[in-house]
Structure formats: structure tokens, C-alpha cells
Amino acid sequence: MKRIISGLSALAIMAMPMTAYAETAIDQDTPEPKQAEAVITTEIAPSYIVTIPTDTKVKFNDTQTDFGKVELTQARLDPGKQVVVTVDTDGKLNNAKDDTKIIPYMVTAQYATGAEGEEYMPFDVNDSDLIFDTAGQAFAMEIQITEDDWNAAYAGEYGDTVLFNVSYEDVPAGEAEP
Secondary structure, three states: OHHHHHHHHHHHHHHOOOOOOOOOOOOOOOOOOOOOOOOOOOOOOOEEEEEOOOOOOOOOOOOEEEEEEEEEEEEEOOOOEEEEEEEEOOOEEEEOOOOOOEEEOEEEEEEOOOOOOOOOOOEEOOOOOEEEOOOOOEEEEEEEOOHHHHHHOOOOOEEOOOEEEEEEEEOOOOOOOO
16 A cells, blocks of 8 residues: 555656746856846736715715725836726705705815815816825815805705716826826
8 A cells, every 4th residue: 555655656756846946057167257247037017096075965964074085095007007086976965855956065174184274275086087006195185065056955954975986097198207
């Protein structure tokens, strides 16, 4: 029985693929200078993680509601590439019982590095893309509803869905790379 197992083991070892290594040998017959080169390579695939806001409830009569942030939390981008986030919304909270009754709203964003005293002008996300090229970049998001639109609203439950589209794109020609 031991001979059968030993024989099968020997066959299994012989059937295993063997890796051949090509090496450069330098010996006494190698012409001067006695040296050789070895090239080292690696490859890193691009990767990124974008976090987006979670579901948000707007309190009645609030003209500004924090909508979280869109952030490039991790990034390993190819040179000349960027992550682009577009935010799609029709800007209408629809009444659950009568979709002709709406409350208009606007989603705005402002670049947020987290620096103390940082002030930037908010912009309408339907008019501009959010552009990222470095991990940690973020845009603070806000939902804005005017006082007049609140005053004109009917009673009821309202809702809408905001769609965040993420793409990996070339930096446009003529724009500076990070």
C-alpha cells in the first residue's frame, strides 16, 4: 500500500507544472564591465470610491436643509483622469396623492475641504458637474426651498428621487492635472 501511495505521489509531483526562471549569468568569461540589468515592473489598476448622501427628510418650512456631502473617499486614478459626478433631479417634490401638486426645490453644492473659515459660493448642481481628482475632496450638499414655495404648498406627503451619476473621464485638454 505504501508503494502505491509513494508511486502516486511521485506521479503527482512530475505532473506539476514547473516554472522556468530566465536569469542572467555573469562568470569569468563575461566581457568587461561585468554587469547585467534587471527590469522591475508592476501594475496598479485604477480604483475609486465615491460616497453620496443618504435619504434626507426636509422639515416643514426649512429653507435650507443639509443634504450631506459627495466625497471621493478613496482614489487611485490614472494620470490625466478624473472622477465626475452629475446630480440629476427635476427639482420637484411631488405630492403623494396628487402629483400635480409640487414643492419646487434646488440642490446646491459647495466645495468643502474642511478648512476652518472656508467660504465658497454654493452652485446649482443641475448646472455644474462635481469634479474630483484627489481622495478626500468633497462637496457639501444642501436642499433649498423658498419661503414662498412653502407658503404655496398643499398639505400631504411629498417626495422625489435624486440620481447621482459617477463616471471616470479624461481631464479635458488644456486643464491642469493635479
